[in-house]
Amino acid sequence: MNDLTDQVAIVTGASRGIGRAIALLLALQGAKVVAVARSAEELEELNAKTHGLAIPADVSAEEDAQHIINETLSQYGRLDILVCNAGVGSFNLLENFEAAEWDRIFDINVKGTFLLCKAAVPHFKAQGRGHIVGIASDVAKRTFEHGTVYGASKYAQDAMLGSLRKELRPHGVKVSTIYPGLVDTYFNDSKPGAADSEKTHLRPSDIAQAVRYILEAPPHVVVDELMIHPMTQEW
Template sequence: MTDLTDKVAIVTGASRGIGRAIALLLALQGAKVVCVARSAEELEDVAQKTAGLAVPADVADETDAQNVIDEAIRRFGRIDILVCNAGVGSFNLLEHFTVADWDQMFAVNVKGTFLLCKAALPHLKAQHSGHIVGIASDVSKRTFQHGAAYGASKYAQDAVLSTLRKEVRSFGIKVSTIYPGLVDTYFNDSRPGSPNAEKTHLKPADIAQAVRYVLEAPTHVVIDELMIHPLTQEY
């Protein structure tokens, strides 16, 4: 198994939910964590708990995304892991979506992944090593009512990561994508901990363990795609 001790890991959307769980677990495994999110106050809390670096940023902003990578390099001199987890979603009939809703989901879910990967790649290629992990969704592989905008953004994010996997493999860089089902978080204005979610949703820690699993795979093992969903989830 690959040792994560002293690996430099950037985690976006790290202030709460899945991103926070990933940041905390990677720190527990010995990684040096760069925590990224828009909320500076919540971000500082998780950075303190991980003994990591807090970089407030909007991943959909090109300058902010580049600054995340630059700060990681300035602080630690390298990047070993990039977890593109930041994501937003809203759900409605297609005819009721606003252009602003559509643009926001594509900006964060797709453009954010693109910008962080683009900024990190020169460093990863120079090292001939590194691992990019995208947190997509099981709706990257299916469709459902009220999910046109979110699903389209996740299909697009999946395409970005799948294509990138083919482009960087010869440089010794891995790209893995995780497709969670329903997760008990603040996503889509939800509140975690409801009795219903206890029975039907994954926990953020479940997704963090999936990330750990793909990161700790031996060097010669490539895990491109990992689907994870609760056994009670209905399709």
Template sequence: MTDLTNQVAIVTGASRGIGRAVALLLALQGAKVVAVSRSQDELAELTLKTKGVSVIADVADDDDARYVVEETLRHFGRVDILVCNAGVGSFNLLEQVNAAEWDRIFNTNVKGTFLLCKAVVPHFKAQQSGHIVGIASDVAKRTFVHGSAYGASKFAQDALLATLRKEVRRHGIKVSTIYPGLVDTYFNDTTPGSAEAEKTHLRPGDVAQAVRYVLEAPPHVVIDELMLHPLTQDY
């Protein structure tokens, strides 16, 4: 198994939900965590727990994406792991989705993944190692009513990561994609912890454990894709 001790991990969307759970679990395994979000107050509290570094950044901004990697290198001298978790969504009939909302979803979910990967891949190539983990969604593999914008963004993110996987594998770089089903988080303006969600949703910690699983796979093993959904979901 791959030892995560002292591995330097960038985690985007780290202020709450899945990203927070991933950051905490990786820190518990001994990784040096760089937590990235636009929420300064929540990141500050998280960094106290992970004993890592926080970077306030918008992943959809080219300069910010490069800054995240530069700050990581300044603090730790290397990058070993990138977890692309930052994501947003809204759900409506296609004719009720406005252009600004479409752009907001694609900017975070697709452009954000693209920019962080673009910023980190040259460093991974230079060291001939590195692991990118994309947190996609089970809707990257299926469609549903009211999901045109969010689903299209996750299909696009999935295609981006699958293509990158083929481009970088010969450089010793792994790219894994995780497809969670419903997760009990603040996503889509919901408040986690309801009795109903306890029965029907994954927990953020479940997704964090999946991230740990793919990262700890032996060096010669590549876990390209991992589907994760609660027992109550019937596909």
């Protein structure tokens, strides 16, 4: 297995939910965690447990994305892992969506992934190794009512990561995508711990364990895509 001790890992959307669970687990495995989110207060609380680096930032802003990479390299001298987890969602009939909501969802889910990867890829290629893990969604593989905008963003993110996987493979850089089903988080203004959520939803720690599984795979093993969803979820 690949040892995560002292590997430098950026995790976006780390202040709560899936991102927080990933950051905590990677720190537990000995990684140096760079936690990124918009909430400075929540990041500081997390950083007290991970003992890494906290960077308040908006991943959809190009200068912020480059700042995240620059600060990581300045602090640790290298970057081994990039987990693109930051994401937002909203569900409605297509005609009820405002263009501004389309922009918000695509800015975080698609543009944010693009900008972080764009800033990190030259470093990964130069060192001949690295691992990008994108947290997509099972809706990148299916469609459903009220999911026109969110689903479109996840299809776009999935296509981008899939193409990037082929671009970077000759350079020794891995790109993996995880497709979670329903997860008990704050997503779409939900509150964790809702009635029966333990029976119908995955836990953030389930996704964190999936990330760990991918990252700890031996160097010659490549996990391109990993679907994870509760057995009760209907397709």
